[in-house]
Amino acid sequence: MSDLYQAHRALLDGAVEASRQRGFWAAFSENPKTYAEGAAAEGKAAFAALLNAPFDLPGVAAADRVGAEVSPFGPALGITYPAPDVAALVAAGEKAGAAWAEAGVETRVGIALEILARLNKASFLIAEAVEHTTGQAGPMAFQAGGPHAQDRGLEAVAYAWQEMARVPGAVRWEKPAGRSTIRLDKDFHVVPRGVGLVIGCATFPTWNSYPALFADLVTGNAVIVKPHPAAILPLALTVRVAREVLAEEGFDPDVVQLAPDTAERPITKDLAAHPSVGIVDFTGSSVFGGWLRENLRDKLLFTEEAGVNTIVISSTKAFAAMCQNVAFSLSLYSGQMCTAPQTIFVPAGGIATDEGHKSFEEVARGIAGAVDALLAEPARAAAVLGAIQSSATLARIEAARGLGRIVRDSTALQVEGARTATPLILAVDAAETGAYLEERFGPISFVVAVADAAEGVARATAAAREKGAITAALYSVDEAEIASAVPAYARAGVALSVNLTGGIYVNQSAAFSDYHVSGANPAGNACLTDAAFVAGRFRVVCVRRPAAA
Amino acid sequence: MSDLYQAHRALLDGAVEASRQRGFWAAFSENPKTYAEGAAAEGKAAFAALLNAPFDLPGVAAADRVGAEVSPFGPALGITYPAPDVAALVAAGEKAGAAWAEAGVETRVGIALEILARLNKASFLIAEAVEHTTGQAGPMAFQAGGPHAQDRGLEAVAYAWQEMARVPGAVRWEKPAGRSTIRLDKDFHVVPRGVGLVIGCATFPTWNSYPALFADLVTGNAVIVKPHPAAILPLALTVRVAREVLAEEGFDPDVVQLAPDTAERPITKDLAAHPSVGIVDFTGSSVFGGWLRENLRDKLLFTEEAGVNTIVISSTKAFAAMCQNVAFSLSLYSGQMCTAPQTIFVPAGGIATDEGHKSFEEVARGIAGAVDALLAEPARAAAVLGAIQSSATLARIEAARGLGRIVRDSTALQVEGARTATPLILAVDAAETGAYLEERFGPISFVVAVADAAEGVARATAAAREKGAITAALYSVDEAEIASAVPAYARAGVALSVNLTGGIYVNQSAAFSDYHVSGANPAGNACLTDAAFVAGRFRVVCVRRPAAA
Missing domain, CATH: 3.40.605.10 (Aldehyde Dehydrogenase; Chain A, domain 1)
Structure with missing residues (x-):
């Protein structure tokens, strides 16, 4: 040895x-x-x-x-x-x-x-x-x-x-x-x-x-x-x-x-329920996660489940770079990441930007256009999008087309034999919660018209609390607005990225720095990268006796 | 501030x-x-x-x-x-x-x-x-x-x-x-x-x-x-x-x-089940602990429940001191401690001691006699025993008298108005598991005849695994026997005290040193004094943004 x-x-x-x-x-x-x-x-x-x-x-x-x-x-x-x-x-x-x-x-x-x-x-x-x-x-x-x-x-x-x-x-x-x-x-x-069971996911x-x-x-x-x-x-x-x-x-x-x-x-x-299995770790759907939470007694259970990640766009000093950043987040691995954004709240009256006022429509089209530009070159498109893991995701895209007004339609890449799909972007009103507040895994996103940024933050953090979320993003030039939003995101247990542009994206979670999943909302009952994730996996037993002298 | x-x-x-x-x-x-x-x-x-x-x-x-x-x-x-x-x-x-x-x-x-x-x-x-x-x-x-x-x-x-x-x-x-x-x-x-609920116990x-x-x-x-x-x-x-x-x-x-x-x-x-309560800590019966384990979903639950603490007596170099030590453990607060021993395994053929061979009966009577001596002086008896917290415990003592041969009967102290009871000690055979393997909270203990110490250790550790235990004690002059017993106790998740005599007792759990409850057997799903007990009570949320320069 x-x-x-x-x-x-x-x-x-x-x-x-x-x-x-x-x-x-x-x-x-x-x-x-x-x-x-x-x-x-x-x-x-x-x-x-x-x-x-x-x-x-x-x-x-x-x-x-x-x-x-x-x-x-x-x-x-x-x-x-x-x-x-x-x-x-x-x-x-x-x-x-x-x-x-x-x-x-x-x-x-x-x-x-x-x-x-x-x-x-x-x-x-x-x-x-x-x-x-x-x-x-x-x-x-x-x-x-x-x-x-x-x-x-x-x-x-x-x-x-x-x-x-x-x-x-x-x-x-x-x-x-x-x-x-x-x-x-x-x-x-x-x-x-006890015996640990680790249940892997497909992505x-x-x-x-x-x-x-x-x-x-x-x-x-x-x-x-x-x-x-x-x-x-x-x-x-x-x-x-x-x-x-x-x-x-x-x-x-x-x-x-x-x-x-x-x-x-x-x-x-059967594996999870076996009495000799003492620890279960699961990444996957909320349906199966719910079954585990419901049925496992006296076992240590760690889950990462579904959620609805959001972006709130209030204002920006870098409209083009913001649109590029969001476009990349929507496109990377065709949105099949637990950290990918799905729901983008934008004030119905538009936003202030370095390029002047942009209407709701201009913001939506700005993001859609940035996706088009990102994916214009076929080799680059293939390198960013990859392929669609499950055919169920293609069906989900098809079904989603009816959920709102199509801002950008999803198409397949010309890659022979591969199952591919570019991002589908839909515009909906804030009332259409049935559309944008369910996790729709894959390259499906919604630009949602809200009265103002405050309503966006309120809806985004409520969604995190109620539906779960691993990531959230906020774009704002107003420091007071950011400062007042931070506690709401913290209470909702969702990691917040503010004003990201350039080569870093809301989807990315860096080892040794970012805590992945908070465990504080329905997107998972645990953080995968903290002391609580490990401390209960062992126990301490003391043996004591009178000292010889 | x-x-x-x-x-x-x-x-x-x-x-x-x-x-x-x-x-x-x-x-x-x-x-x-x-x-x-x-x-x-x-x-x-x-x-x-x-x-x-x-x-x-x-x-x-x-x-x-x-x-x-x-x-x-x-x-x-x-x-x-x-x-x-x-x-x-x-x-x-x-x-x-x-x-x-x-x-x-x-x-x-x-x-x-x-x-x-x-x-x-x-x-x-x-x-x-x-x-x-x-x-x-x-x-x-x-x-x-x-x-x-x-x-x-x-x-x-x-x-x-x-x-x-x-x-x-x-x-x-x-x-x-x-x-x-x-x-x-x-x-x-x-x-x-979330809101923490702490459920106290009566003792x-x-x-x-x-x-x-x-x-x-x-x-x-x-x-x-x-x-x-x-x-x-x-x-x-x-x-x-x-x-x-x-x-x-x-x-x-x-x-x-x-x-x-x-x-x-x-x-x-109602408190425990309230959706806004996120953490529940409970000390008490396995019945209520079981209800909590069964009914609380997606909450952090820490329990200390019932168990059967054991002693195995294989041999000793200090028979009188051993009997005194065990007697004190049985008597302290009338056995109403979650750490008090209840079941004492002794070889049917007796044990080797510094006072020569002692038969099973002599060991049982040695412990009973040490209890008598400890409690002979009324003021000291009152100071050791205290009173019986619940009248249910008196009824339990009464019912227990029929569970075996009485080695030492329980009596009341002459303290006016107080509900008191001295230790009841019963002798039973190893087959009488229905008697000695249920927690009988209070001053009730069993001296159980086993074939040999190995059977005692096997029964003691099995009891810890199946019924739960917070403490265990072992008396042996054989280092090889002790060494081979230790892993069995560790696997059973029970703290082991070896050859205690003098002013330290198996009941005692010292802050900053002893881990109280292991969380590794049915006596509780958590240790009250380790990192796992605290690490999940908070979550970490990160807010990140591009650095100014």
């Missing part, structure tokens, strides 16, 4: 320090050019070699195989994965978990960091897997599916480490008692909560799963990773790397298991 | 450091003699002045008054408390909570520490209130109800402070982007979860409530304190002190409210 903890100590220290400072920091480079020469080509080749074959997961014996992934860019992957049943998965997790629980914090942290380092080396292969399951364009699949996801995993390790490091191992307790002293020796044991299979996966792991819990049936490969590769490191370090690889299923025969409810 | 944070900074620093070291430390002296001369007499006089009168809670206007407390030592208190209805309580909490949420972490921490300091000054009065509601004897009511409870409250402040202090206020985020740099200014807002109204009360308070949540109808006064005094400090510091005193009710017209379920 190698000393992986010492080997990766600088990485851990950097992550801890970064999470305290919350300035910019990244452990894993988002720039593909900083990786080894040929790594990208090797990733592509490795991906190609996986296609149309059974996926090899050493140490997993399962009679069944499942897998029917189809790339949103066209071809079926043709990969099948070994699929143990629920009882076998849980039993293997419990068995492997016993030694893992007693491995000690530093051992577990060292192994987690080694897994992350190896995942980083596999970033190009994982990027291909993410691209061809989620429909993310290549550059985004690399960044969000690789280094950004790894940074989020590392962040969870850093938080969990800090919480566990605070628990001393052995302590001498000496209490003065009159003329004598009572002396006890105390040993504090970090004890896991960000690694980014949204790594925080839970690594938090469970370092706190001593065996983990069962249940991928979305449409995006198994990125997590299968992840689990394979984890098992490889575990086995090398002398642990039962079943500390981390893959639990693939099919849309026709889902196993998620 | 005074700078209470700076005034109490040393207290906070000491608490933070102590909770990291986990050696012995106490902020508030448990020795009555270290308090001001005459303080005890003043406390008695102040208590007497409260009797048979309406309790004055400035700023509370309620048409109804409730209160029917009767001292377990005899007299009815005759005190009534203003009792607003559920809607009024929640509305007032929400209203007061708005400014409290925005008060800032240091302001809230400073106020919490000032409240604790004033509660400490009121320790003798609170001790009288605890004594005459719970039945704790005077010395224990002072320590557990006063300084020990205050230390536990301070500990919660220290944990919550550490978690919140980790969130920076304002940060400049600078990301290199090719030749330029993206600069954002970020403000992180600590946002409360330790302050000790078991202060961690939640102070954790809610410093994390920005308005708090509604719902005392047990039989033990309102200690929390009414606490709430009065808190409101006094809040008002002096310019806050609406309704940040902390008292919600008294009666056994006949309970309001707890």
